[in-house]
Amino acid sequence: MNRASGGDEAPAPSSPQQIRNVVLVGPPGAGKSTLFEHLVAARVEGRRPREGERSSSTGLVAASFASGEVVVNLVDTPGNPDFVGEVRAGLRAADAALFVVSGADGVDEATKMLWRECATVGMPRAIVVTRLEQARADFDETVETCRRVFGDAQPLALPVQPDGPATTVTGLVDLLGAGADATEEVLARRGHVVEAIIEESEDDTLLERYLDGEEVDAATLREDLHTAVATGRFFPVLPTHATSGIGLDEVLNLVEHGLPSPADAALPTVYRTNGGDFGALSCDPDGPLVAEVVRTTTDPFVGRQSLVRVFSGTLRPDDPVHVSGHLQQFAGEEIGGHRDHDDDLDRVGALSAPLGDDLRPKSYAIAGDLVVVARLAVAETTDTLSSPSRPALVEPWVLPEPLLPVAIHAKSKGDEDKLATVLQSLVSEDVTMRLVLDAETHQVVIWAMGPAHVALLTQSLEERHHVAVEAEPLRTALRETFVRECEVQGRQVKQSGGHGQYAVCQLKVEPLPRGSGIEFVDKVVGGAVPRQxxxxxxxxxxxxxxxxxxxxxxxxxxxVTLVDGKAHSVDSSDMAFQTAAGLALRQAANETTVAMLEPIDAVDIDVADASVGSVLADLRGRRGQVHGTEPSEHEGRTVIHAEVPALELSRYPIDLRSVSHGTGTFRRAFARYDYLPPQLVKDVVAGTR
Structure with a gap:
């Protein structure tokens, strides 16, 4: 949604029942972008597919268009795991998912992980099989794999491939519309899908009557298909060959008649901004305004644009809105760069319907609709828009945790001040990015989802904001501690005319157990150091x-114990004794009395069973201590519990993907400080590790 376009106003649904919000989800290479472009071109007159001109590999792309009796808001999401935050934003924007599976690649681990993203939020799903003309492609095998891995996956149509699997698709056989003259195989497969659909029927007697020989008319099947998909237990499968147009009408008919409208979908939890109960919320255009920003972008020509999902009420240009964002409140911890805020400062700018990279003007957006809003100056992704007279707060979707830290600095000294400002602009757009200005290491650190995410952020800094940056070695916030008792004297004795400086203090320094902090003890006797x-x-x-x-x-x-000292009646002072104490401690410190401590993180790694051995071996190479394993909540996976030095985790998101073949995810949290091995001290202090 980068540039505004003229032309006709976008289609405007009159009720939520006329809207279908659908997200395309799938792994890289499955053909989502191609399918997206051809679906849009199939319904928008004069539009040609643009998959060669843009890519959804880094962000979601949306298009709003009329299809039959409904308006479809179709959202294309990236498959790269670095951009799972965009996938989750797409899930919040939509009410159903079209899961795109390559007939050549089948259901790999990345596909399973994305499926779980949908299942976690209870998203109704259908499956679109692509790439059927490629080597190794087999529709029947893909359907069987989907059924085994996902659940009740049933084809609504079969591809016609005269020369067998992995050849060009020339047409489809509609199983629901197949008549008595169809082949025995087609009729048998039709029976399976009809039974699966009417098992979910609200008419408890229908399945029994069907098995007794009663015919089920097309209207009933269509209604029950809608019911079956809405349960989140039945997953229709359709084959496609998008570039030739085969299967596109069938997919859009499924969207129109089989997928739920916003009126049928569950609404997110809503609170008052003060934490109280907001009251019952329904998908009602006449209800109180409650909407959420699902994506934010900044364009150098048209400024900030917000993709907004309206859950209740109607949004119009120039409406005053309350903007609230409370990520930290829901996370229960500080989230770098994302402050909690409530503002009554924004007025809604022009409304537009997205159409890929273009925008079409829109007069209003009713409950259930998806719309692009211009000039929401203070609104960030996940923020709630509501009426100033009744401020609301939508509980944000579950955010993935960025786990790849990268320290950066501006290449040009003149851009150092500008860098902080433009980084904050990126943070407002991207809720999967964290910004930390580390007071201990004096570094600017961005936390990202992976290398592709880092590349996108640095590219945005340079191309959109004209600030070139480069990475620098990440410094770890170490600690020092004394490891043996010692006693030392600090002397600050200077005479330079007038009042001099005189202070002598005798200090004993003793190590304490980890986590004890700093203790100061006064054991001076006889007034050797005056009380003041x-x-x-x-x-x-x-x-x-x-x-x-x-x-x-x-x-x-x-x-630290003060055991003795000396003072001068004229030349002693507060500053002289402060300086003497510091000198004493520095004199006490050397390689035999002081050790370095490094932060240790508790790490939970969720990985496919087949990769457990590789991950454990990798942890040993990182000085990790494995504390145990247990079965994951997901079948065929294991959770590994370990403690690993933070020094060894700076590239772990990248390395874990490699050793687990893309199947691993992990969480980390600070656990404690522990001794840094002596052989690493010099390298760490020198910044070479």
């Missing part, structure tokens, strides 16, 4: 420990 300077010694010691005593990392888990 005891606090100065403590302040100076704590300040030095915060800065580090050996390599510049904060020092933790230590007890």
């Amino acid at each position: 300077f005891i606090a100065s010694v403590e302040k100076g010691a704590r300040a030095q420990l915060d800065k580090g005593v050996l390599a510049g990392y904060p020092t933790v888990d230590v007890r």
